[in-house]
Amino acid sequence: MGKNISTDLIRGHTDTIVLNVLRHGDSYGYEIYKKIVRLSGNQYQLKEATLYTAFRRLEKEGSVESYWGDETQGGRRKYYRITEAGLRHYEQNKADWNFAKDILDKLIEGGIENEE
Amino acid sequence: MGKNISTDLIRGHTDTIVLNVLRHGDSYGYEIYKKIVRLSGNQYQLKEATLYTAFRRLEKEGSVESYWGDETQGGRRKYYRITEAGLRHYEQNKADWNFAKDILDKLIEGGIENEE
DNA sequence: GAATATTACTTTGACAGATGAAGTAATATG
DNA sequence: CATATTACTTCATCTGTCAAAGTAATATTC
Secondary structure, three states: OOOOHHHHHOOOOOOHHHHHHHHHHHHHEHHHHHHHHHHOOOOOOHHHHHHHHHHHHHHOOOOEEEEEOOOOOOOOOEEEEEEEHHHHHHHHHHHHHHHHHHHHHHHHOOOOOOOO | OOOOOOOOHHHHHHHHHHHHHOOOOOOOOHHHHHHHHHHHOOOOOOOOHHHHHHHHHHOOOOOOEEEOOOOOOOOOOEEEEEHHHHHHHHHHHHHHHHHHHHHHHHHOOOOOOOOO
């Protein structure tokens, strides 16, 4: 499993990560969970409760819509679909991440030059 | 000021950011605060309460030590010095950040290939 | 010299996201 | 029949951030 990522380094990215999965097509909780584990190369294990918290949040803000699958056999599945608004949020969050990444690089590794 | 970084994108990095400043020499709260604002190119404004919370945390875990400056005039200043343990923590946190950054890039921008 | 701004440090309470834990329920496997 | 796996949900707790308020000194401006 390798080392795991600390909670705080992931915090705030869950919604974006879920939206990124849904960009590629409708999916349901358990499948999304597994896709994310796989996407991370098994380095990050999203917790179930975290995922469902994210669904609530995303649905409330209108980024995703849900509908029950019509499985005749097997457990019922609640599918999620990304909305137009969700796509816009995703793009915005991605841009924010790239922006923040640069600043964090400066803050974490950058030296301090005295400018006076 | 440009756009500002969301709290959650910074969360968990404050300690590392403070340690990075102290790597370059002892300093005190207000000065550290200003150095961080400058380091970010004025893109990120660390909040005072957040900084002092970080000091408590860092001192408790032995990453920094503090001592009062001997200013004869001007307000009293509490200086912070990074310890050996603090340096090790810094290096570890920096490595964690670079590790997490790669994974987050995959999770946020990566596509999903079906491997079956 | 009075008012205001700036430097400097501290505490308290509230908030939000992540998560452990527990629960429900169906199907699949051995 | 017992166990594992799939699948979804809720609740309580923890932690880092931060707004707000407070204390107190010096510097600046009117």
